[in-house]
Every structure is written in C-alpha cells, then in structure tokens.
Amino acid sequence: MAISGRQGEDDKREQERETLISLLNIIIPPSEDGRLPGAGAVGFIEYMYKENLDAWIMAGVQSIHEEALGRYGAAFHNLEETRQRRIIEALRTRLFRFFSQLTMEVIKCYYQDDRVLLAIGAEPRAPFPLGFSLPDGDLTLLDEVYERGKIYRDV
Amino acid sequence: MIDVLIVGAGATGAAVAWSLSSTSLNIMCLEQGDRMEASEYPSTKRNWEILREHEYHVSPNVRKLPADYPINDKGSPIAVANFNAVGGSTILYSGHFPRFHPSDFRVKSLDGVADDWPINYRQLEPFFALNDKMMGVSGLSGDPAYPQIDGLLPPVALGRMGEVMGKGFNKLGWHWWPSYSAIITRTYNGREKCINLGPCNSGCAQGAKGSVDITYWPHALRNGVKLKTRCRVREVTVNPRGYADGVIYFDETGVECRQEARLVILACNGVGTPRLLLNSRSKQFPDGLANRSGLVGKNLMLHPLGYVEGIFKEPLDSHLGPQGCCIFSHEFYETDKSQGFVRGYTMHILRGPGPIETAISGYMRREIPWGVNHHKEFAARFGRTIGLAIIVEDLPEPHNCVTLDDDLTDSNGIPAPKITYRLSENSKKMLAHGINRGREVMDAAGSFKNIAFGPVRNTGWHLMGTARMGTDPNNSVVDAWGRSHDVKNLFIVDSSIFVTAGGVNPASTMQAIALYIADYIKENLNCLLN
Numbered sequence: 001m002a003i004s005g006r007q008g009e010d011d012k013r014e015q016e017r018e019t020l021i022s023l024l025n026i027i028i029p030p031s032e033d034g035r036l037p038g039a040g041a042v043g044f045i046e047y048m049y050k051e052n053l054d055a056w057i058m059a060g061v062q063s064i065h066e067e068a069l070g071r072y073g074a075a076f077h078n079l080e081e082t083r084q085r086r087i088i089e090a091l092r093t094r095l096f097r098f099f100s101q102l103t104m105e106v107i108k109c110y111y112q113d114d115r116v117l118l119a120i121g122a123e124p125r126a127p128f129p130l131g132f133s134l135p136d137g138d139l140t141l142l143d144e145v146y147e148r149g150k151i152y153r154d155v
Numbered sequence: 156m157i158d159v160l161i162v163g164a165g166a167t168g169a170a171v172a173w174s175l176s177s178t179s180l181n182i183m184c185l186e187q188g189d190r191m192e193a194s195e196y197p198s199t200k201r202n203w204e205i206l207r208e209h210e211y212h213v214s215p216n217v218r219k220l221p222a223d224y225p226i227n228d229k230g231s232p233i234a235v236a237n238f239n240a241v242g243g244s245t246i247l248y249s250g251h252f253p254r255f256h257p258s259d260f261r262v263k264s265l266d267g268v269a270d271d272w273p274i275n276y277r278q279l280e281p282f283f284a285l286n287d288k289m290m291g292v293s294g295l296s297g298d299p300a301y302p303q304i305d306g307l308l309p310p311v312a313l314g315r316m317g318e319v320m321g322k323g324f325n326k327l328g329w330h331w332w333p334s335y336s337a338i339i340t341r342t343y344n345g346r347e348k349c350i351n352l353g354p355c356n357s358g359c360a361q362g363a364k365g366s367v368d369i370t371y372w373p374h375a376l377r378n379g380v381k382l383k384t385r386c387r388v389r390e391v392t393v394n395p396r397g398y399a400d401g402v403i404y405f406d407e408t409g410v411e412c413r414q415e416a417r418l419v420i421l422a423c424n425g426v427g428t429p430r431l432l433l434n435s436r437s438k439q440f441p442d443g444l445a446n447r448s449g450l451v452g453k454n455l456m457l458h459p460l461g462y463v464e465g466i467f468k469e470p471l472d473s474h475l476g477p478q479g480c481c482i483f484s485h486e487f488y489e490t491d492k493s494q495g496f497v498r499g500y501t502m503h504i505l506r507g508p509g510p511i512e513t514a515i516s517g518y519m520r521r522e523i524p525w526g527v528n529h530h531k532e533f534a535a536r537f538g539r540t541i542g543l544a545i546i547v548e549d550l551p552e553p554h555n556c557v558t559l560d561d562d563l564t565d566s567n568g569i570p571a572p573k574i575t576y577r578l579s580e581n582s583k584k585m586l587a588h589g590i591n592r593g594r595e596v597m598d599a600a601g602s603f604k605n606i607a608f609g610p611v612r613n614t615g616w617h618l619m620g621t622a623r624m625g626t627d628p629n630n631s632v633v634d635a636w637g638r639s640h641d642v643k644n645l646f647i648v649d650s651s652i653f654v655t656a657g658g659v660n661p662a663s664t665m666q667a668i669a670l671y672i673a674d675y676i677k678e679n680l681n682c683l684l685n
Contacts, residue, residue: 031530103518103525105483108205111510120537122510127198128360131350132475137313139295141321142332149297151330153258153265153489155275 009100012065017045018077019068020061026084037117039106042113053105060098067091157181157381158684159676160402160416162388162431164188165243166662167648167669168422169367169375170286174673176378178680183414185404186238186381189220191368195325196358203354205419211357213247213613215239222385224572225564228615233457235426235615239382242368244424244616248662249356249479250290250337251503255282255664257302258489259657266490266497268581272654273626273635274671275373276302282667282674289374290365290666291343294335300485309340311349316473317481320504323600329486334503336480337365353509355477364477380643386412389569390435390444391419391428391645397439405567417684418644418676422669425455425618425651429557430572430620441675445622445639445647450632452558454551454620456656457470459578461586461609463593465602466536473507474538475575481506484673487592496584498548500658502593505542513537520606526628543597545589545609547653548658549582551620578610579635586610617661619653637672648672 021040028039036122046052067087068076076084091097114124159175161168164186172184197211208217213236215223222239238247250385258277262269284306293308310333313321317333324331338349338359349363354453362369376382385407392413394400401415421428429452435444443451467473482500487494508516513536517523549555555576563571578586590607597605625631628640633652639645649668650661657664676683 027525028529029527032527034340036530099552104515107514107518108257108511111514112202112205120510120534121470122537123574126200127203127352127354128196128348129199131352131361132451133478134312134314134351135318136309137315137318137321139310139313139333141318141325142295144325145330145332146297148299148328148330150254150301151485151667152302155261155265 008152013076013082015077016058016061016065018059019065022047022077022084024106025065026088028110037113037115039110042116044106044109048105048107051105056098057102057105060095060102062095063116064088064091106135156417157183158416159183159418159420160185160414161420161422163243163422163424163427163649164372164382165422165424166245166367167665168243168420169371170289170666170669171420171422171648171673172380173289173371173375173378174670175676176380178677180304180680182380183297183387183416183451184382185388185414186241186382186384187224189384190241191246191358193358193360193362195312196351196360198354198357198360203357204509207357209353211247213616221566222303224569225563227560227573229561229569231457231574231615232578232610232612233459233576233615234613235262235574235618236613237426237616237618240368241372242366243380245366245662246358246368247356248616250477251479251660252290252335252337252604252663253483253501253659254301254335254667255302255657255659256300256488259655262498262655268497268624269655273624274668279664279667279671282670285665285670286663286666290337290370291346292335292337292365293340294365295333297449298332300330300332300488301455304335304375307335308343311336311340311477311480312351313481314472314476316471316506319467319471320482320541320596320600323596324484326599327596329484329596331482331484333478333665334483336477338477338480339363339365349477350421351476353475353478355507356479358620385468387565387567387569388431389567390540391421391431392435393437393439393444393642397642400641409567410654418646420646420648422649424649425621426557426572426574428647428649428651429621430559433559434570440641445632445641445642445645448629448632450623451632452556453553454623455555455574455576455614456549456551456617456619456653457576458617459547459549459582459586459610459655460614461544461590461593461607462611463543463590463597463605463607465541465597465600465603467539467541467600467602468527470538471507471541472538473541474509474513478506483659487589495612496581496588498550498581498585498658500547500548500589501584502589502596503544503546505544507540507542510537513540541597541602543593545593546658547582547589549586550579551623551655552579557621615652617656619650619656619661622647622651623654624652625654626654636675637668646672646676
C-alpha cells in the first residue's frame with residue numbers, strides 16, 4: 001500500500017513535470033527554422049531548483065494539471081495545443097501573477113543558454129576578460145556641430 | 156584624537172582624503188560599506204544581467220546588503236539609488252562625467268529663479284582639471300557647449316548606434332558631442348583601458364571606469380590615510396563650546412565606539428549627510444547639528460529623468476559598449492523662456508539592453524509575446540534598441556526634503572531617512588519637452604518605433620541641495636568653502652551643499668568642489684585646527 005502510494009506520488013510528480021515542460025514550450029517554442037530551442041529544452045527545471053523557485057512554480061503547475069484533468073480527463077501534456085491554450089486562457093485571470101512571474105524566470109533562464117545566445121548573435125560568455133570590439137565611429141560628423149559655434153552662456 | 160575625520164569613502168570623501176593626505180595631518184575615514192573586489196563584479200560572470208537585480212541593484216531597499224541602510228522613499232515618485240562601499244556610488248555609476256556649465260552657478264542672476272552659488276565655474280576650473288587627471292576622463296575638446304576642456308583621453312567608441320544618433324541630431328541641427336566619460340580609453344596611471352564590457356553600472360571588472368576605490372583611494376592610503384570599513388556613524392558630537400569633537404559609530408561587530416577628531420568632514424551624499432546631521436541632536440543643536448537655519452534636509456533635488464527608447468530596423472550592436480556613455484546633447488540645456496520653462500536638460504544617449512532585459516521589457520510591454528512570434532519580436536529589438544535619458548534640472552524647493560522616519564531604522568537602530576518629493580510644474584514641463592524632443596531625434600535617426608515615459612522611478616542617483624551653500628547663515632547651511640555656519644570645524648563636501656542642480660550628472664562637479672574645499676582647509680590649517 002505504501003509502495004503504491006509512493007508510486008502514485010511519483011507518477012503525479014512526473015506528470016506535473018511534463019506539464020511544466022509543455023507550458024515552457026508554449027511560452028517560448030522552438031523556432032521554426034530549428035536554430036533556437038524551446039524553453040522546455042534549456043534546463044529550466046534545474047534552474048528552478050537552483051534558484052529556489054520550485055514551491056510557487058510547482059503549485060501553479062499543479063493547478064494547470066488539475067484543470068486539465070477536470071476539464072478533459074487527461075494530463076495537460078497529452079492534450080492537443082488548442083486544448084492546452086484553452087486551459088491557460090481559463091486560468092489566466094486566476095493565475096495572472098503566476099504566469100507573469102514564470103515568464104520572467106523562463107526568459108532569465110532561456111537567454112543564458114549557449115545555443116540561444118549563439119543563435120541570437122551573442123557570445124555565450126561573461127563580458128570579462130575578453131570584452132567586445134566596437135567601431136570608434138565617424139567623428140567628422142561633429143564638424144557641423146563645431147561650426148555652428150558656442151552654445152553655452154557667458155556669465 | 157586624530158586631526159581630520161572624514162565620514163564616507165565615496166566620490167567626495169576619497170577626493171578630499173587624497174588632497175589632505177599631502178599634509179602631515181593624521182587623517183581617518185569611516186565608511187559603512189566594505190572594500191569591493193573587482194573580480195567578483197557581475198561582468199565576470201555569465202549571469203551578469205541577473206546579478207544586477209539583486210546584490211548589485213541600484214536601490215538599497217532591494218539590495219539589503221549589510222552595508223545598506225533603508226530609505227523610506229514612498230513619498231517620492233523617484234526612488235533613491237546609491238551604493239555603500241569604499242568607492243560609494245561610483246562603484247555603480249555609469250561614469251558619465253560632464254561638468255556643470257558656467258551658467259549653472261548664476262541661476263538667479265541669469266534666470267531669476269533659485270539662488271546664485273557663492274562660487275563660480277572659473278574658480279572651480281583648476282579643480283575640474285585636477286579631478287579629471289585623477290579619475291581619468293575621456294571625451295573630445297572643442298565642444299561648443301563648454302569652455303575649452305583639455306587633457307581628455309580619446310572618446311569612448313561611438314559604435315554604429317552612436318553614429319546613427321549623431322546623424323539624427325545633425326538632421327535636426329541640434330548639438331551633440333561624445334560623452335565626457337570617467338572611463339579610460341588608453342592605458343592610464345597603471346589602469347587598463349576600456350574593453351567595452353558593457354555593464355559599467357554594476358562595477359567595472361577591467362578597472363577602466365574611474366570609481367574612486369581605484370583612483371583616489373590607493374594614493375590616499377599610500378600617503379597614510381587610515382580607512383576603516385564597516386563602520387557606521389550614528390552622530391557627530393560637539394563639545395560645550397559648540398565645536399565638533401568627534402563621532403559615535405558602530406563598528407563591524409555592532410559595538411558602539413567613539414572617535415575624537417579636531418576637524419570633521421561629512422561626505423555621505425545628499426541623503427546620508429542630512430540624515431547624520433538630523434540624528435546628531437544635542438542641547439546646543441536640538442534640531443540637528445548645523446541646522447540653525449532649519450535648512451538641513453530641505454531643498455532636495457533629484458534630477459527627474461525621462462526615458463525615450465527607439466527601435467531601429469538595422470542591426471546596430473547597440474547592446475555593446477559602455478552602457479551609460481556614448482554621446483549627449485546640450486541643445487536644450489540653457490534657458491530659453493519661449494519653451495515655457497526655465498533652465499534645461501541633457502539628452503543622454505544610452506546603449507541598448509542585454510538579451511534578458513530586452514526580452515523582459517518587451518514582454519512587460521506586451522511586445523514580445525508567448526509563442527512562435529517571440530523569436531521574431533525579440534530579434535527585431537535585440538541590438539537594435541537605443542535609449543535616451545532626459546536629465547532634468549529640478550529647482551530647489553523646501554518641501555522636497557529628507558527627514559528622519561518615525562519608525563524605520565537601520566540594522567544598528569539608527570533612524571532611517573525619509574524622502575518627500577514632488578515634481579514642480581517647471582520640472583513637469585521640462586520633462587514633457589525633453590521627452591517630445593527625444594522622440595523627435597529618434598525619428599530623425601530612423602527609429603521605426605518609440606517608447607517614452609517619465610519620471611523613471613529607480614533613477615535617484617543625483618542627491619543634491621540638502622545642506623546648501625551660501626553666504627547668509629539664515630539661508631544656507633555651509634559657507635562658500637563647505638564650512639558649517641554654525642559649527643566652525645565641521646565641513647560638508649558632498650552634493651548636499653549644491654545650491655542648484657544643473658542638468659548634468661553631478662559627479663565631476665561635486666568632486667571638483669571637494670578638492671576646492673580641501674585646498675581651503677589646507678590653506679587655513681592653523682586657524683581651523685586651533
């Protein structure tokens with residue numbers, strides 16, 4: 001009995017994990033050309049635990065999971081996209097803060113991923129010690145500013 | 156007993172400590188923060204954008220580090236931004252380093268508002284130059300907005316975005332110029348040149364940005380100044396004759412200590428200084444030290460800041476380069492009464508945000524959505540966004556003030572400051588004018604979409620006016636040399652002594668004034684110490 005109870009818990013946890021991954025890929029799906037991964041494939045779950053975000057995120061995910069079961073009798077991640085969107089729409093008002101905060105965290109995790117940074121043209125590294133190169137710019141553009149003469153007031 | 160006690164190791168405390176260290180005086184500085192470690196700055200880490208939201212956040216109320224004290228700024232649309240460490244707010248400032256204009260010291264005479272300063276640009280000019288030399292300043296001579304400024308290192312790279320904006324200003328026939336930046340673009344005084352790390356405003360790991368922990372302090376310490384960190388001063392004490400005789404402070408273990416001194420210099424910024432004075436009550440000074448005028452804490456000026464952001468079709472690599480330094484415009488700096496307001500403002504071009512900030516701000520504005528369009532909308536903004544800050548000169552008004560909060564205290568139980576501030580009609584008109592001109596120049600530069608708003612909340616870096624300078628003891632806190640009218644051996648050297656705010660970042664001017672005051676102290680040592 002205890003073992004099957006634990007098994008049930010594990011199954012539920014796995015389903016909620018799958019729900020989260022589906023949700024992440026709805027927030028940021030893979031790009032159509034395949035260059036950018038979906039947010040479900042950038043290690044968000046590890047990020048969530050590392051940043052101690054799991055309590056509120058998994059509570060929100062549980063609400064989504066329960067809504068899917070109640071409405072369609074199936075786990076969220078097993079639903080077709082139209083139904084998934086309907087569930088999110090139905091929960092949007094009640095879970096507004098959750099969706100908003102989750103999106104922020106997804107963005108923070110997503111735009112630190114090497115594949116993502118390379119695909120958007122950013123180098124996947126800390127700025128220091130290599131820094132970046134920039135063109136000095138054309139200072140002759142200032143000629144006309146200089147020629148217009150002084151604009152400060154004498155006192 | 157020491158000769159000189161300086162409270163605060165930030166921009167002005169460092170400058171005055173260094174200047175006085177050329178004497179044989181026994182000098183000590185107490186700083187509530189710690190020494191910074193450049194190798195720990197966010198730009199050394201992959202998650203540099205995230206760190207700026209926490210321990211390197213601009214607001215002490217968010218950071219809540221042991222060095223920070225809380226500030227009740229609920230009564231102000233502008234929240235105080237600062238940093239508490241050896242180096243003070245220069246650790247997090249962007250290094251934008253323009254000087255006040257000559258006209259900024261003659262506001263009453265020229266424009267009939269506020270007051271004239273008892274000092275002027277010409278008097279400060281040698282100290283501006285000396286400060287530039289100590290800090291390492293880049294820029295370009297020949298700027299028509301200023302009297303000649305020499306000795307500058309080559310300007311920071313404009314990048315493609317700087318050129319695009321320069322062309323936009325040219326199209327309108329408006330002034331613009333490469334930023335004066337406390338960022339070295341050549342190896343200088345043993346410091347390595349700028350390599351465009353980007354987030355200068357969370358500490359410069361390269362040491363190219365002139366924060367005073369790496370400019371003034373090494374020299375001052377070598378000359379024998381003692382710097383004690385994690386020491387928070389509770390009050391300045393006075394002897395029965397009404398002279399400052401030292402301070403009471405809490406050391407890093409929370410133990411209350413006393414340090415006696417013959418001369419006390421406050422360099423705690425426009426919020427920290429009035430807080431300390433108001434907390435220093437005694438029989439002689441029941442309303443706070445040096446406050447017989449009743450003006451300690453009054454006339455707070457914060458530089459309301461407007462923001463315009465333009466999005467461009469072409470890639471500009473706008474996310475690269477020193478975040479707060481590129482080009483600026485003083486087209487609308489000097490008073491033109493036909494505009495419907497007096498005084499003026501700076502238009503200050505900012506580099507674009509990094510990827511995380513691009514995506515978050517786009518999401519919050521409902522421009523970067525969930526779903527397949529996320530990538531398209533992100534790509535349309537990242538590296539193609541340019542910011543423009545409008546730095547508005549607010550005028551001194553007594554109701555804008557720093558007082559002590561009735562309930563809020565810091566970790567040592569010292570009453571915290573409370574900010575009360577509202578924008579005047581003049582400031583509102585100026586802000587609106589600046590935002591409209593900002594949109595105009597963005598359009599001229601080729602932006603296809605602009606976002607504009609103001610005042611921006613977390614931008615209260617420039618804390619001025621709360622212990623103003625003047626010749627009349629009834630109408631000012633300190634005299635023309637930063638010396639308290641009421642307590643003759645108490646000096647204030649930070650921007651709380653500003654009479655008016657100018658329309659530029661104040662760091663260069665407040666350090667020049669600190670050096671000028673230090674010179675006065677050196678010239679009058681015998682009189683001051685005896």
